Amino acid sequence: MLSVAVLISGTGSNLRALLEAASEPGFPARIVAVGADRDAAGLAHAEEFGIPTFTVPYRDHPSREAWGAALAEELRRIGADLIVLSGLMRLLPSALVDEFAPRMINTHPAFLPEFPGAHGVRDALAAGVEETGASVIIVDNGVDSGPILAQERVPVLPGDDEAALHERIKPVERRLLIDVVRGIAAGEIDLENPSR
Known part of the structure; x- marks a missing residue:
């Protein structure tokens, strides 16, 4: 079973569709965590499906690289097989991309x-x-x-x-x-x- 972490910034309409698909019997992947770079409305979809959520607020970090390092730490902790960017409106630092590529899709x-x-x-x-x-x-x-x-x-x-x-x-x-x-x-x- 493929484990998936999803990253969002907004309402999470793609996330919702993926959560619904993953809840169907026989779907070969499960969503294990949903994260956001802000207090995103879409986190409510994850909570409705009982999926753990986390937030790494961009504004809490002095640079994109520092934010990326904090996000990478969360993703390492989760250990998902695949990371889906689903409306994450933020360019990822190259160090984070390099660490998780090619297991990150958008x-x-x-x-x-x-x-x-x-x-x-x-x-x-x-x-x-x-x-x-x-x-x-x-x-x-x-x-x-x-x-x-x-x-x-x-x-x-x-x-x-x-x-x-x-x-x-x-x-x-x-x-x-x-x-x-x-x-x-x-x-x-x-x-x-x-x-x-």
Whole structure:
């Protein structure tokens, strides 16, 4: 059984979907802890499912590196097989990434390498493209530049604003994340040698 730690910053909608999937009989992974870089609303989802939570507040540390060291200490203590960044709106220090790579994955609301960064949905709209997408990647030291594990296109519809487009991307993102976690747990996805 694959053990998973999830890191969030916000409401945790992807986390909720993963918690629901992991509670289904036969799902080959279990969530063992949920952490956040602030007092995130999404921690309530973990508590509802009886999953331990922790917080490593960014503001309590003098630098990104010091925060990363404290977060790494928590992740070591938990000892999960896989770490899922699920809306963690914080660039991780390279020392933390180097320690846990490639066992750390992230979702992104764009068809990478198109529109990396914090505003993937807004950037897709600004570019006037007819389609964008969702991706699940291995975290590396770049910005949304790690190996792609799964992705799917999502059309941009006439009249879309950022909120409407993002709401259509989210279900695809959730499904891809669940499929990737299942695939890693089942040995169908090899993080050491991803196919792309």
